[in-house]
Amino acid sequence: MGSPIVAEALDQLFRNARTPNDWRDEPVADGTVRALYDLLKWGPTSANSSPARFVWVRSAEGKAQLASLAMEANRPKILAAPLTVIIGNDLDFPEKLPQLFPARGEMMKAWFLQPAIAEVTAMRNGSLQGAYLIMAARALGLDCGPMSGFDNAGVDQAFFAGTRIQSNFICSLGHGKPESIYPRNPRLSFEEAGRFA
């Protein structure tokens, strides 16, 4: 560590990356999805708890089902995108702590199994992993269309039945049509968003 990454990479990840609203008809290869997971998995989570679970929806049936559970405005985006991933939080994540945190797995498992702690930990760290997914996808040259306007309970029933995984948000992946991008909205200034102490 020590030096910034090259300016072109900062542009691709942050400064120039935009959310498209329509998608080119180009598939996302299996190998790209696996490469994406093999980057995002390294992002830090509490005690390596890694509570996010992913359903990579790309079949015609899967896309139709997911679109039918989304807000009206999001349906055409899901149908047009080559792939939309559902990011869920697994409330049973503590069961995997012995595998994921060998040094103190049983202790951490008992800690995280406390109900209120399991839920907030899953939501916080599952969301972190969702952002690592967005950053890793952009790093690989994919565009991202994250969305939270959908019927969470319906998606859970359709895609996570028989588990304690709860959908968090969804994100279309692929190559967006540049003309479908809206003008960029302003951001809060440094002072509006925080302060030194």
Place this chain on the structure above:
Amino acid sequence: MGSPIVAEALDQLFRNARTPNDWRDEPVADGTVRALYDLLKWGPTSANSSPARFVWVRSAEGKAQLASLAMEANRPKILAAPLTVIIGNDLDFPEKLPQLFPARGEMMKAWFLQPAIAEVTAMRNGSLQGAYLIMAARALGLDCGPMSGFDNAGVDQAFFAGTRIQSNFICSLGHGKPESIYPRNPRLSFEEAGRFA
């Protein structure tokens, strides 16, 4: 978009980045903190809601106060790090929608003001922004030490009094001591973490 960023940048962001447990005595300059914010602010959030708020704690008094509210194991890390940022979720974020989403700000504000929606949106998107912060810090060559073991209510009272900002997690920033890094824990395989549909 289209091509992956250079391999060295993927290493720095994901593959080689690690969490240090002790820190070199080197300050993080004002300009670096502002450059960090000017990257992370571009990460996508629901309707550009941008609910995260940041207190960049680097004074001796601030560090002592934050350390006193942390779990025993986290105290020396906070005291040793040149800076620890508190990432909070502002439940009043809808008030800023007219500024942040000019096209439909008043409509989005009314939508997000619904209490259950405000809370989950703030937590989801505030956590995404926390992950953008981690990625942006690594992109600038800083090490990150994210922690959620602290007294949230105490931190809210000490650092966010008179607001509806709720602390989410904290993250030390600086240059870590390589010898303080633990062996890396395993991650879930692609199949353990998800599936195609």
